[in-house]
């Protein structure tokens with residue numbers, strides 16, 4: 001079994017690391033791929049996305065454990081980086097079941113993803129809790145494994161905002177990349 005955890009990771013934060021660790025412990029996969037999005041489909045207009053090499057480097061620092069492999073796969077595939085395309089490529093390559101790890105906010109907008117119904121036929125969806133209450137959204141009917149784990153109130157958006165306001169981001173991202181992140185945003 002392969003778990004894939006995609007994200008813009010702009011920047012990666014300790015929330016991402018905790019989510020990955022919980023999912024790993026729960027699923028005990030043979031392989032766990034962290035996949036920085038080359039061209040994230042829902043963020044095409046977003047001009048403050050750090051360059052791909054930087055985000056890859058930050059992910060290497062955020063997920064230094066042998067549990068995780070940072071994958072550059074979306075660099076080689078067509079753009080934008082639709083998850084269905086990535087999943088099809090990985091299924092062909094590894095001939096194994098794929099578990100797709102997403103946050104609860106991504107479940108809510110999942111019906112806007114490219115060919116989401118086809119995507120669902122190709123993965124088992126694993127959702128990490130992000131909200132304190134189950135919100136009344138249709139998408140909770142989509143079959144998924146729900147990780148009932150601690151809510152982490154950190155987002156990349158919030159980190160970028162804190163930098164703009166000259167507030168500390170220590171403790172929210174790996175210490176070793178704080179300076180580089182501060183220089184970037």
Ligand SMILES: Nc1ncnc2c1ncn2[C@@H]1O[C@H](COP(=O)(O)OP(=O)(O)OP(=O)(O)O)[C@@H](O)[C@H]1O
Nearest residue numbers: 006007008009015102103106130152154155156157
């Ligand atoms: N604190 C969190 N709790 C639960 N899921 C999260 C959290 N942060 C990120 N995720 C999930 O991780 C995946 C990758 O997230 P992404 O890189 O977009 O980070 P983000 O913090 O949501 O970024 P942004 O604020 O820029 O949208 C997404 O599926 C997202 O739902």
Ligand SMILES: O=C(O)c1ccc[n+]([C@@H]2O[C@H](COP(=O)([O-])O)[C@@H](O)[C@H]2O)c1
Nearest residue numbers: 006007008037040041042082083113114
């Ligand atoms: O395939 C899609 O249409 C699609 C739409 C939105 C997001 N995704 C993927 O979901 C992951 C998290 O995306 P984001 O925008 O929340 O950083 C990342 O791997 C994206 O490529 C994929």
